[in-house]
Amino acid sequence: xxxxxxxxxxxxxxxxxxxxxxxxxxxxxxxxxxxxxxxxxxxxxxxxxxxxxxxxxxxxxxxxxxxxxxxxxxxxxxxxxxxxxxxxxxxxxxxxxxxxxxxxxxxxxxxxxxxxxxxxxxxxxxxxxxxxxxxxxxxxxxxxxxxxxxxxxxxxxxxxxxxxxxxxxxxxxxxxxxxxxxxxxxxxxxxxxxxxxxxxxxxxxxxxxxxxxxxxxxxxxxxxxxxxxxxxxxxxxxxxxxxxxxxxxxxxxxxxxxxxxxxxxxxxxxxxxxxxxxxxxxxxxxxxxxxxxxxxxxxxxxxxxxxxxxxxxxxxxxxxxxxxxxxxxxxxxxxxxxxxxxxxxxxxxxxxxxxxxxxxxxxxxxxxxxxxxxxxxxxxxxxxxxxxxxxxxxxxxxxxxxxxxxxxxxxxxxxxxxxxxxxxxxxxxxxxxxxxxxxxxxxxxxxxxxxxxxxxxxxxxxxxxxxxxxxxxxxxxxxxxxxxxxxxxxxxxxxxxxxxxxxxxxxxxxxxxxxxxxxxxxxxxxxxxxxxxxxxxxxxxxxxxxxxxxxxxxxxxxxxxxxxxxxxxxxxxxxxxxxxxxxxxxxxxxxxxxxxxxxxxxxxxxxxxxxxxxxxxxxxxxxxxxxxxxxxxxxxxxxxxxxxxxxxxxxxxxxxxxxxxxxxxxxxxxxxxxxxxxxxxxxxxxxxxxxxxxxxxxxxxxxxxxxxxxxxxxxxxxxxxxxxxxxxxxxxxxxxxxxxxxxxxxxxxxxxxxxxxxx
DNA sequence: CCAGTACTTAGGTTG
DNA sequence: TAAGTACTGG
Numbered sequence: 197x198x199x200x201x202x203x204x205x206x207x208x209x210x211x212x213x214x215x216x217x218x219x220x221x222x223x224x225x226x227x228x229x230x231x232x233x234x235x236x237x238x239x240x241x242x243x244x245x246x247x248x249x250x251x252x253x254x255x256x257x258x259x260x261x262x263x264x265x266x267x268x269x270x271x272x273x274x275x276x277x278x279x280x281x282x283x284x285x286x287x288x289x290x291x292x293x294x295x296x297x298x299x300x301x302x303x304x305x306x307x308x309x310x311x312x313x314x315x316x317x318x319x320x321x322x323x324x325x326x327x328x329x330x331x332x333x334x335x336x337x338x339x340x341x342x343x344x345x346x347x348x349x350x351x352x353x354x355x356x357x358x359x360x361x362x363x364x365x366x367x368x369x370x371x372x373x374x375x376x377x378x379x380x381x382x383x384x385x386x387x388x389x390x391x392x393x394x395x396x397x398x399x400x401x402x403x404x405x406x407x408x409x410x411x412x413x414x415x416x417x418x419x420x421x422x423x424x425x426x427x428x429x430x431x432x433x434x435x436x437x438x439x440x441x442x443x444x445x446x447x448x449x450x451x452x453x454x455x456x457x458x459x460x461x462x463x464x465x466x467x468x469x470x471x472x473x474x475x476x477x478x479x480x481x482x483x484x485x486x487x488x489x490x491x492x493x494x495x496x497x498x499x500x501x502x503x504x505x506x507x508x509x510x511x512x513x514x515x516x517x518x519x520x521x522x523x524x525x526x527x528x529x530x531x532x533x534x535x536x537x538x539x540x541x542x543x544x545x546x547x548x549x550x551x552x553x554x555x556x557x558x559x560x561x562x563x564x565x566x567x568x569x570x571x572x573x574x575x576x577x578x579x580x581x582x583x584x585x586x587x588x589x590x591x592x593x594x595x596x597x598x599x600x601x602x603x604x605x606x607x608x609x610x611x612x613x614x615x616x617x618x619x620x621x622x623x624x625x626x627x628x629x630x631x632x633x634x635x636x637x638x639x640x641x642x643x644x645x646x647x648x649x650x651x652x653x654x655x656x657x658x659x660x661x662x663x664x665x666x667x668x669x670x671x672x673x674x675x676x677x678x679x680x681x682x683x684x685x686x687x688x689x690x691x692x693x694x695x696x697x698x699x700x701x702x703x704x705x706x707x708x709x710x711x712x713x714x715x716x717x718x719x720x721x722x723x724x725x726x727x728x729x730x731x732x733x734x735x736x737x738x739x740x741x742x743x744x745x746x747x748x749x750x751x752x753x754x755x756x757x758x759x760x761x762x763x764x765x766x767x768x769x770x771x772x773x774x775x776x777x778x779x780x781x782x783x784x785x786x787x788x789x790x791x792x793x794x795x796x797x798x799x800x801x802x803x804x805x806x807x808x809x810x811x812x813x814x815x816x817x818x819x820x821x822x823x824x825x826x827x828x829x830x831x832x833x834x835x836x837x838x839x840x841x842x843x844x845x846x847x848x849x850x851x852x853x854x855x856x857x858x859x860x861x862x863x864x865x866x867x868x869x870x871x872x873x874x875x876x877x878x879x880x881x882x883x884x885x886x887x888x889x890x891x892x893x894x895x896x897x898x899x900x901x902x903x904x905x906x907x908x909x910x911x912x913x914x915x916x917x918x919x920x921x922x923x924x925x926x927x928x929x930x931x932x933x934x935x936x937x938x939x940x941x942x943x944x945x946x947x948x949x950x951x952x953x954x955x
Numbered sequence: 956c957c958a959g960t961a962c963t964t965a966g967g968t969t970g
Numbered sequence: 971t972a973a974g975t976a977c978t979g980g
Binding site: 392456622803 | 965969
């Protein structure tokens with residue numbers, strides 16, 4: 197049992213204790229994942245059948261890694277028999293298997309957030325509700341929170357507290373909306389993300405035989421990141437574990453950062469109540485970070501009132517102090533941080549994979565991305581728009597979804613007129629209204645206009661019938677063809693491929709869209725080839741989990757030695773030798789939204805704690821005194837979190853600034869070195885050329901070559917032309933240019949990227 | 956019905 | 971700023 201030797205004393209005890217209720221409180225960097233994986237391996241060494249083990253993680257990535265590591269210890273064949281995955285993926289499979297009990301088709305669609313919002317918009321419109329008072333994201337949040345607390349539409353409307361809350365916040369119709377939303381999801385044979393947990397609860401509550409079956413199957417249950425589970429998840433686990441009580445939860449209350457989606461720190465406290473004889477293990481030795489980092493982080497988190505006492509410590513070296521960098525603008529922050537990474541990498545001979553830039557919000561990635569591209573440093577942005585959320589991919593997937601479940605209204609709305617078939621918004625509205633009046637799906641209506649008459653002209657009716665016929669022809673082949681063959685057939689017959697191929701201006705984005713479609717089909721092919729004997733190779737099989745996939749599976753095409761950019765949230769569980777934590781400004785981090793209550797501020801502080809503790813060797817904090825927000829320059833002050841770190845762990849640094857002129861020169865030399873090593877993982881907005889936004893000429897007086905009326909210039913898109921008029925000043929300076937090939941255009945100099953040919 | 960344009964308004968993290 | 975929506979003229 198050599199693997200036990202790789203553990204310290206407290207880790208080993210936690211691993212060896214495989215029976216009965218167990219809680220492991222694992223400080224940052226204390227080897228939590230190692231304990232979890234070795235514990236499972238240890239269970240299997242002790243003849244526990246992997247079929248009886250369920251391990252629930254918070255992300256797909258964590259599940260994948262854990263399966264792999266367990267496989268290395270016990271062998272892949274055995275490891276794949278463990279039920280392991282996120283709550284959503286594990287229970288979606290169980291729900292599919294038992295869908296008939298709940299009146300859902302087994303191939304129910306999973307609505308992603310976009311689908312949910314689109315459905316809600318439709319509902320709000322149908323009720324003629326003011327979309328200012330009822331903002332879609334708020335409404336969805338309210339419904340989500342109801343489901344996560346297992347409040348049904350009936351409970352919702354009968355609950356006096358909720359009703360008065362909604363009246364107070366001027367949303368008296370929430371109950372009606374919730375009811376309509378649930379009904380329409382059901383009619384469409386669709387579950388949203390929250391339903392996957394909510395309906396699992398319904399299933400286990402209303403069908404004792406089903407509950408008993410899974411209680412027997414999952415005699416050993418492990419839950420990772422327990423501090424981030426919500427009530428709905430808590431109850432599922434509690435029910436399944438009720439017979440054997442072999443339940444092990446692992447977490448760290450100090451790293452609870454998902455209360456916005458219903459995560460309830462109370463679950464950790466409930467554990468003591470539910471299992472009074474539980475065993476508690478604390479992992480307090482940090483193996484990851486330097487003393488400076490560990491102690492600085494401890495000092496910060498100590499300010500939170502709500503927490504379980506523990507002492508995280510480390511034997512590691514003292515290490516460098518945490519560097520704090522202040523810059524004048526967000527663009528400068530980008531340049532300074534990237535330059536630091538560039539220098540450190542060169543000076544110390546470090547690969548770029550040792551560096552991570554962490555930020556509070558996704559949109560902060562932009563300035564860093566620009567500089568990285570200018571310097572041709574390989575990088576990868578995690579999060580943001582995933583492969584499966586791109587428009588062209590979602591369009592094709594919508595056809596797949598319809599083929600598997602034609603009642604999927606959101607899919608039909610998306611593609612019934614894409615590519616263009618002459619079915620307009622008005623006709624669609626009419627069909628939708630009829631469908632909702634009769635309580636059936638869009639599909640039901642267009643397949644039986646006799647029963648569900650709609651006042652639209654015959655031409656349009658025929659177009660809809662043609663569409664239905666096409667979908668039926670796909671569906672007929674669902675079980676006959678392998679997924680990749682049918683997928684290709686659908687891409688062709690639906691007209692999507694043609695649409696993308698004939699896209700007029702073949703810019704890089706159009707080419708990319710076409711390639712993405714090809715890539716999806718090849719991913720499906722990989723899926724087909726990966727299915728073992730006896731497993732279905734059908735398209736519907738492939739579609740089962742697609743809505744739950746979040747990673748763009750493109751790692752193979754990216755230089756593995758890249759700088760990592762991600763939100764702090766998605767960095768949880770990861771570690772990097774050198775971490776740059778950026779945008780440490782009041783109202784950004786902590787977020788302005790979190791300043792109203794102590795609990796919300798404490799969550800931001802935990803987030804800060806998570807961020808610092810990702811760092812192994814060095815941690816750099818940066819903030820800027822100004823930042824562009826919604827096109828306006830706002831001034832910012834340093835985050836209170838910087839003050840909360842004891843000065844003895846900090847070293848303050850202001851970047852060398854050689855005056856406005858050299859800043860400008862620097863900017864333009866970057867522009868020239870822009871090579872655009874384009875890569876699919878980069879968001880499409882990054883594909884635009886980078887202009888002199890960085891240039892301070894608009895603020896500090898121009899040092900760039902002045903453009904004057906009469907000059908001949910060249911424009912990227914319009915070619916050569918002559919300046920005929922100049923107006924505005926500074927950032928708003930515009931030029932009207934006559935282009936022989938395109939007529940006269942007015943352009944913002946800031947964006948036009950003009951090349952001066954002669955005077 | 957469609958494509959292009961004017962206007963409005965974003966608060967944030969994820970499966 | 972940028973994305974999404976509403977409007978307008980073809």
